[in-house]
Amino acid sequence: MSKACVFVVDDEPKLGELFANVLRRDGYEVHAFVHPQAMLEAIEDGQQPDVVLADLMMPEINGIELLERLRKRRLHVPVIIMTAHSSVQTAVEAMRRGAFHYLQKPVNLEEMRMLLKKAIGRNERTSVSQPSPQGEAAAYPIEGILGDSEPIRRVRQTIEMLRDVPGTIVLIRGETGTGKNLVARTIHANSCYSSGRFVEINCAALPDNLLEAELFGYEKGAFTDARTSKPGLLEVADGGTVFLDEIDSMSLALQAKLLSFLESRTFRRLGGIDDIQVNVRILCATNVNLEQLVAERKFRQDLFYRINVVNIYLPALREMGRDVLLIARHFIEQFNRELGRQVKGLTPEAEKKLLDYHWPGNVRELRNVLERAMIFNRKEWIDADDLHLLPATASSNGVALPPSNGVFYFPSGSTLEELEKAYILHTLKHYKASFTEAARMLGISKKTLWEKRKRYNLDRELARS
Secondary structure: OOOOEEEEEOOOHHHHHHHHHHHHHOOOEEEEEOOHHHHHHHHHOOOOOOEEEEEOOOOOOOHHHHHHHHHHOOOOOOEEEEEOHHHHHHHHHHHHOOOOEEEEOOOOHHHHHHHHHHHHHHHHOOOOOOOOHHHHHHHOOHHHOOOOOHHHHHHHHHHHHOOOOOOOOEEEEOOOOOOHHHHHHHHHHOOOOOOOOEEEEEOOOOOHHHHHHHHHEEOOOOOOOOOOOEEOHHHHOOOOEEEEEOHHHOOHHHHHHHHHHHHHOEEOOEOOOOOEEOOOEEEEEEOOOHHHHHHOOOOOHHHHHHHOOEEEEOOOHHHOOOHHHHHHHHHHHHHHHHHOOOOOEEOHHHHHHHHHOOOOOHHHHHHHHHHHHHHHOOOOEEOHHHOOOOOOOOEEOOEEOOOOOOOOOOOOOOOHHHHHHHHHHHHHHHHOOOHHHHHHHHOOOHHHHHHHHHHHOHHHHHHHO
């Protein structure tokens, strides 16, 4: 059986080559292009990709223009758009123009792999049948929620119970890094909504006015830059699932509008007069105490009761006992495939070190620790010395602090603007916190943080790290 062919188009050569190398290790035939025109010329020369992975913002031809040129050539190939948080609105527009889906930068490699499999699978059976729910369930099986501890068993049981229950809202709770996104995708994949789209939006990543436009869409002339009408994510996901991550970051005004939609399942676009009805499952997630926010009048009590229908609690890794070793072995197998390694596992000393650690960053931190160990370790077994863990430190607002020697240094003689950019980037990289948490640590609003990320192009910097 021939390899599936993937075309990667990114005007940053190093980033494009990184994706190409990862996908080649996964068994794909990959061609990386820096210029979209070169990719189009390769197609004219007879090369036919099974899927295209393209950056949205490119100097020659942007992602939307690339879609148009492929359409004019009558090449019906799935296109996955890669975009920074600040360009999500344009990415949704690309989906409306025919893109298969989009990935937010910095790109999650597992999400990229999943979307590629779905895109190639859909392309192979376009003339035969519609996408099957079984394909979704195979990509995100309930057994993929790893762990033998009682809290994890309850999570799997709840997802199983939801399999044939339509419409029920689910609230997923847990600390940062516990796997709320994975649980949301698993619920979608194992439900009657699996044939529809899974649309995720981080409520902390966008300012309120843009978040409202993303959710509900807008009509032409609704505001200054609304030159055309645009459907919102609720319309895009009709028949599928909408995942609202960090829902606690929504303003009270937007919470009221969301509550109205949840009660009636209808809404109006910004500037519109027609009621639009959609059938979507709503999943919400938070890493904060919503009851406390309700008591402080920072979160609507009626909305809390409305979304707290089915409550899934994801335990912190430190609460899962020996499950940390089970998950660690899973990551070792995964990185063996990705990095072309043959690491056999952990020494008893390494296992003890993992079991004794407090894991402030939870599963995400465990994954990063093991990835680092396997990149720099050339032995058959990972030893305790290969595991670089943070010392037990205090935390601020639930965010683990870096070790005392992780001081922020900056040379004198630079401008205040350069200092601000460097410190914001340092905070985002060092603490690995959500944008809401990072804004709180920096003493600014999430809207201000979003504006500074856009101004300094920090999402591109984060993608490189």
